[in-house]
Amino acid sequence: MGLLELKSIKKTYFLGSSVWGKRKIVEAVKNVSLTLEEGVCLGLVGESGSGKSTLGKILLGLEKPDQGEVWFQGRNLYNLKAKELKELRRNLQVVFQDCYSAVNPRLTVGEIIAEPLRNYERLTSAQEKKKVQEFLEIVGLCLEDIHKYPHHFSGGQLQRINIARAIALKPKLIILDEAVSALDVLVQVQILNLLAQLKEEFQLSYLFISHDLQAVNYIADRLAVMYKGEVVERLDDMEQLERLEHPVSKKLLSSVLPPYPSGERLGIINNMTKISL
Amino acid sequence: MLKNVKRQLLSHKLMMISSMIVFFMTLLALLAPFFAPNDPNLVDITHKLQGPSSKFPLGTDHLGRDILSRLIYGTRTSLGTAFLVMGLTMMISIPLGIYAGFRGGWGDYLFMRICDILMAFPSFLLSLALIGILGPGLVNLILAMVLVQWVFYARVIRGMVLSVKEQNFVLAAKVCGTSRLVIVIKHILPAIISQVAVLVFMDIGGVVLAISGLSFLGLGIQPPGAEWGMMINDSKQFFRNAPSLMLYPGMMILIVVVAFNLFGEALRDALDLRRE
Amino acid sequence: MEQQPILTVNKLNIDVSTPHGVTQVVRDVSFKIEAGKVFGFVGESGSGKTMTCMSLLNLLPGEAKVVKGSIKFRNKDILNCSAKDMRKARGSEIAMIMQNPMTAFNPVRTIGRHFIETLKTHLPITKQQARTMAIAYLEKADLPNPENLLKQYPFQLSGGMLQRVMIAITMSLNPSILIADEPTTALDATNQLQILQQLNWLRKEYDTGILLVSHDLGVIAQLADEVAVMYGGYIVEKAPVFKLFNRPMHPYTRVLLESRLGLTRRKIKSVQRVSVSSPNLINKENTCPFFERCEDADHTCVNDNLELKECEKDHLVRCVKSG
Numbered sequence: 001m002g003l004l005e006l007k008s009i010k011k012t013y014f015l016g017s018s019v020w021g022k023r024k025i026v027e028a029v030k031n032v033s034l035t036l037e038e039g040v041c042l043g044l045v046g047e048s049g050s051g052k053s054t055l056g057k058i059l060l061g062l063e064k065p066d067q068g069e070v071w072f073q074g075r076n077l078y079n080l081k082a083k084e085l086k087e088l089r090r091n092l093q094v095v096f097q098d099c100y101s102a103v104n105p106r107l108t109v110g111e112i113i114a115e116p117l118r119n120y121e122r123l124t125s126a127q128e129k130k131k132v133q134e135f136l137e138i139v140g141l142c143l144e145d146i147h148k149y150p151h152h153f154s155g156g157q158l159q160r161i162n163i164a165r166a167i168a169l170k171p172k173l174i175i176l177d178e179a180v181s182a183l184d185v186l187v188q189v190q191i192l193n194l195l196a197q198l199k200e201e202f203q204l205s206y207l208f209i210s211h212d213l214q215a216v217n218y219i220a221d222r223l224a225v226m227y228k229g230e231v232v233e234r235l236d237d238m239e240q241l242e243r244l245e246h247p248v249s250k251k252l253l254s255s256v257l258p259p260y261p262s263g264e265r266l267g268i269i270n271n272m273t274k275i276s277l
Numbered sequence: 278m279l280k281n282v283k284r285q286l287l288s289h290k291l292m293m294i295s296s297m298i299v300f301f302m303t304l305l306a307l308l309a310p311f312f313a314p315n316d317p318n319l320v321d322i323t324h325k326l327q328g329p330s331s332k333f334p335l336g337t338d339h340l341g342r343d344i345l346s347r348l349i350y351g352t353r354t355s356l357g358t359a360f361l362v363m364g365l366t367m368m369i370s371i372p373l374g375i376y377a378g379f380r381g382g383w384g385d386y387l388f389m390r391i392c393d394i395l396m397a398f399p400s401f402l403l404s405l406a407l408i409g410i411l412g413p414g415l416v417n418l419i420l421a422m423v424l425v426q427w428v429f430y431a432r433v434i435r436g437m438v439l440s441v442k443e444q445n446f447v448l449a450a451k452v453c454g455t456s457r458l459v460i461v462i463k464h465i466l467p468a469i470i471s472q473v474a475v476l477v478f479m480d481i482g483g484v485v486l487a488i489s490g491l492s493f494l495g496l497g498i499q500p501p502g503a504e505w506g507m508m509i510n511d512s513k514q515f516f517r518n519a520p521s522l523m524l525y526p527g528m529m530i531l532i533v534v535v536a537f538n539l540f541g542e543a544l545r546d547a548l549d550l551r552r553e
Numbered sequence: 554m555e556q557q558p559i560l561t562v563n564k565l566n567i568d569v570s571t572p573h574g575v576t577q578v579v580r581d582v583s584f585k586i587e588a589g590k591v592f593g594f595v596g597e598s599g600s601g602k603t604m605t606c607m608s609l610l611n612l613l614p615g616e617a618k619v620v621k622g623s624i625k626f627r628n629k630d631i632l633n634c635s636a637k638d639m640r641k642a643r644g645s646e647i648a649m650i651m652q653n654p655m656t657a658f659n660p661v662r663t664i665g666r667h668f669i670e671t672l673k674t675h676l677p678i679t680k681q682q683a684r685t686m687a688i689a690y691l692e693k694a695d696l697p698n699p700e701n702l703l704k705q706y707p708f709q710l711s712g713g714m715l716q717r718v719m720i721a722i723t724m725s726l727n728p729s730i731l732i733a734d735e736p737t738t739a740l741d742a743t744n745q746l747q748i749l750q751q752l753n754w755l756r757k758e759y760d761t762g763i764l765l766v767s768h769d770l771g772v773i774a775q776l777a778d779e780v781a782v783m784y785g786g787y788i789v790e791k792a793p794v795f796k797l798f799n800r801p802m803h804p805y806t807r808v809l810l811e812s813r814l815g816l817t818r819r820k821i822k823s824v825q826r827v828s829v830s831s832p833n834l835i836n837k838e839n840t841c842p843f844f845e846r847c848e849d850a851d852h853t854c855v856n857d858n859l860e861l862k863e864c865e866k867d868h869l870v871r872c873v874k875s876g
Contacts (some may be wrong), residue, residue: 047741048712060452089454102445106467116453155598165453184597184768189812189821211741214814238745241816255742257771259815261794 002035003205004059004173007260009033011054011069028054029065030229038172041199043220045213051229054210056177060094061085084115090120093166099158101163103150109136109161110146116168118245135164138201139194152248156187167198171272173205213252219242225249232259240269278325281492288379292543298536306353314550315343317350318501319467326519338508338522339515350503358415358498362422363477372471374434375461383522388431395428401487408496418497422487431478437469444468471548482534489530505530558610559762560647565622565794567604567613569691570582578604578617580786584779586762587728591752591792593777595809596764601786606732608632608833610637610647645675648728652735657709664790665703668722675726686725694721694751694779700722713744720751724759731755732764736770749775770813774798779867782806785842788861792868802870804847841872849874 013030029051036042046052059062059070061077067274070077093116103112113132119125123131133143139160142234150158151269159179166174176195180188192261196219210226217221233246238241246251304311314334323342328336335344377388395403407421442465450460489506491497498504505526512522523551558583567579574643581600586592594602609624611631624631626647634642643649651657655740658667668687669680682696684703690701705716714748716736723731733752737745755761773780775796781791782803790803801807812821840852841847853873861869 045692047743056447060448062448062451085453086456089452092452094449094452096445098447102449104446104450104464104468108464115450118455119456119459120404122494134616155754162449166448169453186597186812189814193820211743213742217816218814251743255744255746256816257745257769257775259771259774259813259830260798261774 003038003073004034004207005071006032006034006055006070007071008060009055009058009070010063011063011065013097016176019090027229028036029058031067031203032226032229032231034231036205036225038205039199040222043216043223043225044207044209044226045216045223046226046248047211050226052176052211052226054092056069056175056207056209060092060175061089073232086114089215091172092175093169093171093173094175094177095159095162095166095179097181099155099162099182101124101148102162103158106148107139108147108149109141109153112150113164113168116165120169121196130166132164135168139164139215140165144258152267154187155183158192159187159191163191163198164192167202167204169200170229171191173202173207176206176208178210179208189218190217195219197249225252280338285319285423291539292547295536295539295543298517298532299540302352302356302533305349306356308348309353313346313349315346317342317503320501325401326515330371332350335525336519338512344508344522348505348525351479351505351508351526351529352533354498354504355485355488355530358419358488358504359481361381362419362488363481364482365419365423366426366430367473367477369423370430370434371425374467375438377431378435378438379461379465385435386536388435392428392432396403396432400425400429401490404487404491405494405496408491412497413499415498415502418488418491422484426484430476434469437472438465441465441468441524467486475541475542475545475548478544479538481541482537485533485537486529486530489526558587559627560586560764561625562605562609562624563625565605565609565619565624565803567608567617569604569617569618571616578606578786582622582781582788583785583790583861584616584781586764586790589756589760590778591765591776593754593773593780594783595768595770595773595780596765596783597768600783602783603734605783606649606734606764606766609732610643610649611732633673643693644671644728645721645726647730647732648723648726648742649732650716650719650723650736653660653739654719655707657719657741658715661678662706663703664705664707664710664718666705668718668725671722672725690721691718691763694718694724694797696721711744712740713747716740716744717751720748720755724755727759728761730764731871734766736765736767738767738769746771748790752776768810769806782809787859787871788869789843789844790869796865798867800868801845803872804849804865804867804874805843810818834837843872845866847863 007163009032010027014024031056032051034042036084042051044055052060054063059072059077061070064078071193072092075084077085077088078086103177107115110129110132113135114128117128117131129146132146135147136143141157141160141164145153150161153161161182162179179195180191183259190274192215199206206219208216208220217238220238223238223241224231225233225235225244225246227248228248233244233249235241235244241253244250307329314331315522319342321337322334324337324341325339326337327333327341330336331346333343334349336348357455373388377385404418404425407424411417411421441460447460447464450464455463487508488497489504493510495507495510498507500507508526509523512519512526514521525542556602560828561635562585563583565579565582569576582601582605584592594605596602604613604617607617608619609631609854611634613619619632626642629638629642631639637819641732646776658664665684665687667808668691669683672678673680673684674682676683676793680733683854687703696714702710702718703836710718720736730753739749740748749772752763753764756763761820763776765773777783780794781788782797782805783789784805788796790806792799797806798810801810814821841850841859844850844854847854861871861873863869
């Protein structure tokens with residue numbers, strides 16, 4: 001039994017008016033089953049609109065699926081009393097893509113990182129401050145940053161703050177929803193390194209959701225490829241990335257640009273098998 | 278570039294003037310007995326319809342009452358009532374708007390349908406009808422206005438909550454295990470409160486106008502209390518002999534409405550809600 | 554054969570006034586774009602790339618100002634151009650495609666209306682001619698089913714599709730210069746190649762000079778002929794693409810090159826040395842912008858008059874330690 005188990009999850013959205021006119025049905029997630037073992041980083045790749053982010057929200061307990069079950073630490077996430085759910089949430093955290101909107105602009109960094117601590121632990125303000133500073137140090141920020149507001153920080157620094165908040169309760173699983181996609185290349189690598197280091201330090205598991213196969217490849221141990229609401233391919237050994245078979249996975253693979261300019265630049269494009277999807 | 282600077286200066290000037298008027302009016306309302314030279318309700322038929330004099334700086338009305346004093350006391354009635362109406366409205370609208378927006382579900386559905394029904398009627402007519410049922414008087418006027426207004430504000434606040442609720446920091450707070458009540462108090466309320474304040478100040482002029490209108494029709498403050506709308510009503514028969522009797526309260530209404538409106542706009546610019 | 558450049562930027566300096574003081578966002582930037590060539594701009598956010606692009610179109614926001622330098626388009630001085638001339642030049646002579654194609658389209662207008670209106674404002678043709686032309690260009694851009702595409706609304710298309718439509722529209726006006734500001738950043742990786750391919754085709758077929766701005770070296774490596782690396786408002790290194798990738802001279806370029814992920818699983822350690830904070834751009838004359846984050850920095854880097862020096866042919870570096 002894994003840490004997190006998804007059993008045939010289904011989620012459909014209805015767009016447009018329900019009484020007048022046509023209703024547009026969007027099957028965001030259809031019949032997804034996934035297992036995530038403890039200590040593993042599972043990469044979930046797919047194009048935008050493939051249902052990755054919806055799936056992320058479902059397993060955070062933010063969006064109830066139409067069908068299927070989410071089992072986390074052996075408990076069904078959508079069949080719990082409020083108190084039990086709160087206890088379970090402790091072990092399930094998130095880092096969003098948009099680091100700017102993920103922090104309340106009216107709170108100081110100290111208050112932002114302390115928020116989960118205040119919900120679960122009874123600390124004196126001195127203890128709390130000490131703990132927050134400890135986490136600031138872990139994610140590579142200065143101790144003085146505790147009194148600053150979010151607008152003083154760059155995207156990469158804000159993402160570090162978000163990570164500090166996510167690890168504050170020492171959770172078991174963190175959902176990283178495109179956590180590095182909006183950052184500069186250099187900062188991306190720094191954040192990915194930080195995440196890898198934290199994973200060892202706190203024995204975390206990650207679900208790394210991204211459209212960028214390079215970032216996923218850098219950090220993930222296993223891979224699942226999503227397309228139009230379904231998981232179309234799985235890979236348990238990242239070393240065998242080249243052996244992906246499904247056309248969608250191949251398309252993702254071929255979209256990774258080679259790191260150096262070569263004699264026949266853009267040649268890959270011409271040779272690329274045109275996959276009509 | 279130049280245009281920009283000019284606009285900013287202009288808006289600063291307007292802001293200065295409007296906030297000064299707002300401040301002065303509030304002061305006038307709070308310290309009416311101190312500012313007023315005479316008793317506003319003292320009837321003295323022997324001095325009726327007099328022109329300006331040292332004892333009565335703006336003259337007297339048809340019952341010989343001092344107009345300036347009545348105007349000053351009228352500020353107290355009009356502004357006081359308007360703030361009371363707005364305050365009571367917000368006490369209903371803020372919790373209900375937040376509840377409907379944040380919780381959603383059937384409560385929200387029910388709320389929206391009530392809104393649809395109440396907002397189908399023109400609000401002034403609706404308050405007229407309500408006063409008609411309740412009977413004229415200050416308390417009933419306040420009650421009627423609050424009962425009609427709250428729907429509109431609750432709906433606007435619901436909209437604000439809906440947009441804040443989808444922000445990632447609210448989702449992140451949920452994931453952190455923060456309870457709904459704490460999310461509302463710590464994340465949602467601070468995010469909308471400045472917008473609500475702007476709304477209140479921009480609309481308070483309208484409330485003053487509505488109160489004066491209802492009083493003009495004899496449905497609000499009852500004689501002998503001083504109120505601008507009622508003063509206009511009282512003086513309309515003497516329009517030919519003493520037009521200034523109508524002019525003064527009319528001017529007061531105009532100044533208050535415009536000043537509060539500009540103040541609201543200046544407040545919005547100062548808080549820079551659009552850039553947020 | 555030496556070609557006459559279409560666009561010449563010479564010692565461009567841009568200041569932005571903020572409530573905290575004047576920020577020098579672009580400093581001493583010079584480059585040339587030739588017909589049919591792609592000039593790449595690499596740098597992190599806040600390095601001045603976007604401001605430079607905006608100044609080329611004379612579209613700087615109110616608080617930003619060109620304080621020094623010149624921008625010459627053929628023989629016209631763009632900075633002193635009248636508003637009317639500039640409007641005419643925009644689109645037909647100098648075109649721009651944005652990072653987020655979603656915001657470049659009006660959501661309530663069809664693609665066809667966008668396309669036809671753009672054509673009609675710049676060319677003396679009838680609506681029917683414009684329509685035929687639009688279809689022809691969408692076909693040239695290899696977009697499927699152009700007739701149907703014209704009837705669709707922006708929200709019905711994916712970001713990648715919209716960006717390709719945007720390029721098709723740009724193409725139809727046959728501009729001499731195209732400024733592509735992070736054209737693939739907001740898009741899925743799978744769309745990236747198609748966009749690059751289309752840009753490549755554009756410069757080959759129409760001899761358009763392209764200014765390609767990106768923070769992703771992979772994109773630059775694919776398309777650019779010459780690359781400038783920007784840091785803290787300065788061009789810190791400028792070289793032909795192969796030279797830059799094979800022999801990076803500036804420490805920042807080296808870190809950037811080492812930080813590319815690719816598909817190998819080796820861990821990249823060098824980025825750790827680069828500290829977390831961004832460069833402070835306020836009042837910094839004659840100090841290396843990379844000083845605080847550079848691993849090779851020492852006392853010789855301070856108060857030295859930094860110039861962009863040629864250390865080999867066509868390879869310019871702004872670092873006292875190079876050469």
